[in-house]
Amino acid sequence: MILPRFDVLTPATVTEACALLAAHTAAGVRILAGGTDLLVELRRPIIPQHVPRCDGCPTHPEGAVFSTIDCTMWNSEPLMAAGGSVRAAVKPPAFLLSLHKLRDLRGLQKRTDGSLRVGACTTITDIERSRDIREGWTALAEGADNLGSPLVRNRGTVGGNIANARPAADTAVPTIALRATLVLRSTSGIRTIAAADFPTGPGKTIINPGEILTYIEYPAPAKYSGSAYHKLANRKALEISTVGVAVYLALETPGGPVADVSVALGAVGPKPLAAASVGPVLLGRIPDETAINDAARAAMEDARPIDDHRGSAWYRLQMVEVLTRRLLKTALARAEGKK
């Protein structure tokens, strides 16, 4: 792997980071956290004008035409990310803004109102090992458990995983189900946005140039609530999920009706999706077998899967139902304090 030439900016504070980001936006700057996605994306392609990718990508004109392969494109034309999916055109940035010195952005803070503030540079391993998260925001812990491999988790950050906006991102899906709020900061101040509204498409978010994702705030779980995440893939590590589903479920009382439910779906649309159809089906009902089956079927309506080399749209859709059903049961058991 050979990386293009760039300079690395290493701010010591978030304020400095915002200032540097603003100052270098015109020249081209990307934010570097763990680097597990960005550096792969920036690497030089082995075949000029050609990186492995899915059908439909604009490598060269279709059909039997004369093509002259002229290779200045590395610096000017669309590049693809690892994994072959489409990514917006990127010019190798002149600067990377590395967040590694921003200690404030690494770590967890459980607040008095029961909510949890997670620094964007908290590693996936930190999330995975946090007892607080496993108890209160189990779906997030389970998203962290199966993200990539231990080596990816040691370097990769939750902020990076969310901001990178892959449809299958293992912490983004539970973050949406847990109705977290993202805190963005720039020289012009702070703004917050619901996690579900943050991604807009593959690799695309509402983040503006000059903004840094600084914190993710998870609201306090309700008293009788539970959450769960499951990643379906072909092996047990080093995987991008075929389908990922996260569920948050709250009961009015143990054994009582559903007070709140939130389901998010990964890898079945251009971005991690909130399954809005589940709530109306389940809210206020006793979560018995029938209700859960109805809810799981409802989740299928929100999925927008496509066929690709990781799985067919058909299979993905079927699995949304299976996983949602199973996870609702798991979350229910947790809400009732059974596990």
Added chain:
Amino acid sequence: MKKLITLTVNGVLHELAVEPRRTLLQVIREDLGLTGTEKGCGIGDCGTCTVLVDGVATFSCLTLAVQVEGCAVETVESLAENGKLNALQQAFVDHGAVQCGYCSPGMLMTSTELLRRNPHPTEQEIRRAISGNLCRCTGYQKIVEAIQAAAGGQHE
């Protein structure tokens, strides 16, 4: 364009002028000549290039050297002391955990981290810890057995 960084590698403090785009793997292999750390994929998929950075198992291929400025790096070359294999290395030799050997340095570094953090791991904990280190020769069986033996302190 080059940046001056300090890096402690295997206990030795180095001052290095590195291009910001250079990875820790490139610096270890090319600038410091420590070729025990191998490159299997270059993009974080195989674990071959694993080193410890401040004690944490890290793929050096996807880590820029400037990102670990001031850190302590340990490579496979640091494991044996005064020419004597450490317990984990000895267990790898005794249990036949080495075939082609290309994954071995990374596998050793990952399991070194595991055993420091969790001196008596279960088989499942071992498998999980090394699940980012691919091996194509052994089916992992003898590697798992070697790590178990090193943890148990038993040698044949």
Added chain:
Amino acid sequence: MSNYRILNTRARRVDAVDKITGRAMYTDDFQRPNMLYAALLHSPLAHARILNIDTSRAEALPGVKAVVTWREAGTVPYGVSPARYDETIFCYDKVRYVGDEIAAVAASDLDTALEAINLIKVNFEELPLVLDGLTAMNDGQPRLHDQYKNNMCAEVHWHFGDIEQGRRESHIIRTDKLTSKMQDGAFMEPQSVLAEVDAQGDLIMYSSTQAPHYVQRTLAMALQMPLHKVRVIKPAVGGGFGPKASCSTAELATCLLAMKTGRPVKITFDREQVFLHSRARHQFFHTMTTGIKKDGTLSFLDHHCILDGGAYASFGIATIYYAGSLLGGPYRLKNMKYDGYRVVTNKPACGAQRGHGAVIARALFEVQLDRLAEELGLDPIELRLKNVMEAGETTCNELFVSSFGMREALEAVRDSAAWQTKRERAGKTHRNGKGIGAACGFFVSGAGYSIYRSRTYHCTVITKVDEVGGGVLVQSGAADIGQGSDTVLAMITAEELGITLDDVRVVSGDSKLSVDLGAYSSRTTLMTGHACREAAQDVKRQILSAIAALLSVPPETLDLKDGFLVSLAGPLDISELRREYLREHLGFTDLPEGPQLTFAEAGRIAFLELGAIVGTGKYKPPPLGGSFKGAAVGTSPAFGCSAQVAEVTVDLETGRVTVDKITGAHDCGFAINRTQVEGQMQGSMMMGMGEALMEQIQYDTKGRIVNANLAEYKIPTALDMPHLEAIIVESHEPHGPYGAKEVGEGAIMPVIPSILNAIYDATGVRIDELPITPERVVAALRTGGK
């Protein structure tokens, strides 16, 4: 259990310490003063005519030392099988797959080399693609090579016995199909090459190759050099499994650049290039019709197979033959017909990979046996035991099986895995997602013939006693690529000379040292083992005769044992020899004492008498096989066999298959090193399991690989692998050294079918397309299978 001191033990590998301390040197670890870095221009198109190549901008880039295309490289055809030389160093008229090499650059650093590659302009005329192996041979399909009409690279038509007679005798006849996908070797070390030209003008190439000898020949032929001026050295190699067995453009281009610049040149593949270069497992489309008699004996097999081999022949001719021939065993099968077709398509060329050609054929045949057993109401292991061959039998395609622990292996896995109990348990709660399956396998222990037609010895070994006495040096061209052949050679030598492993040094993998055909077809232990034993015995004979003459005793009364020269006929007076040795070593400490000469003394004194004590050994198989066309492929001095039981859990809703346990038994004849035999078996289980459940090269409609990385080309991780139990069966092969034969490849044979059979046991549905992804399982479950 045996009378050996070193053989049959769990001796430590001779290279293990180097490898776990980081001292082992793989090709990419080498640096040379003034070394240049090379880069290759790969075709971005799968099929196109090259209209023009303009390298002028690349040549003008500062730092670029040489740019080479077909104009510099020439167009000498090469390949693996002389009958199918269809590659040239660089493409000149056409490109035939995405990745096909068009040019190479050497520059002072890698960045510059890659930059220069970007500056080469190629004008292409795109041609229609052939991507589907099943239809590639149809009339009207675009043609890849002038020499392959209908894209047919090779075909085989065999008929042994009489399948019509077999049909008439059959009680049940079934036809089944199995398709696989192209797969990758996924060895951990990407190919790397370092070439230099020495002061004498000799070309020296270091390469992560499995076969220095064949590579040496190909380099000399394609670069038009005298053979003796080309030397190929294999440093430590990080796995091969077949794809590193053939000479590559990376090797040829690097040599060419070194010759052109006069400077050392290195190239190391990026992981993506490993996939582009491929030369790994073919895609197979098998159809088999098998008949069985009422009593459960096999009556015939009618086998049809299409292989999609990608753009070039590579090992493909051998592959198509192996796909048919290795079904001759391990069962008694009198009537067998085989029609095999190997086609070319616009995809990376396929070659040899562990279990060469035979893996998917074996998988389907073993699945068929289970289906036939079910229809007959027989236990699948019973059915197999009814049909297994015994030592001394010959297959219908004239493969003689001189040792055969098939029955023992099958019984061992049956008992060790508690087959009966689990099978009954599974039977009661059938289709609950828990399943158990069994299968067998059969493989060569070294190809009976070299790839080029020749009477050549397949290997030679030269063993020399240090002139100072004590140490022994074994020189061999054999290629240790991680399988442990250096350790086997050291163990054999130490055993024969009565010394310790630490007294022996092995230097190997260098074409200058000796001839050795390389690490393929599971040949090294048997073949190089023979040569190594002979060389050690030659050394021993020289030492004993020298000492015997000095002591005036018959040499037959002397032996080398436990580090000493011992007499079998009463005490010897060694005082004079001892005095001479001590006189030579005035001032030394730790001198020999006691009534026997040490090995060091004996070696030193033998040198004083005779000069250099050099022993040589050689091996080639006797003439083997029948006289029909293609009879050579599949012949071997010996055959390994194996049995396995896989236990699985299938999630009936998601289709996820978890392999809970694999129990395997392999007949390796005699285990030179028990740990290494188990290691080969366990590695085979992992590779087979990956191929069964997750491994597949995926292409887009333009012939581009979409998963050319180890994240999306999935091989099992430690979390996916179950506990692997490896049982060694030793049948004592009369044609093997000490009774030893292969284990490296045979052990992969039963893995895929045992998993397929276990999945059927778990789910009640059959899946006829590999890999068995969760999606395929769910699709089969929802349609009820076929």
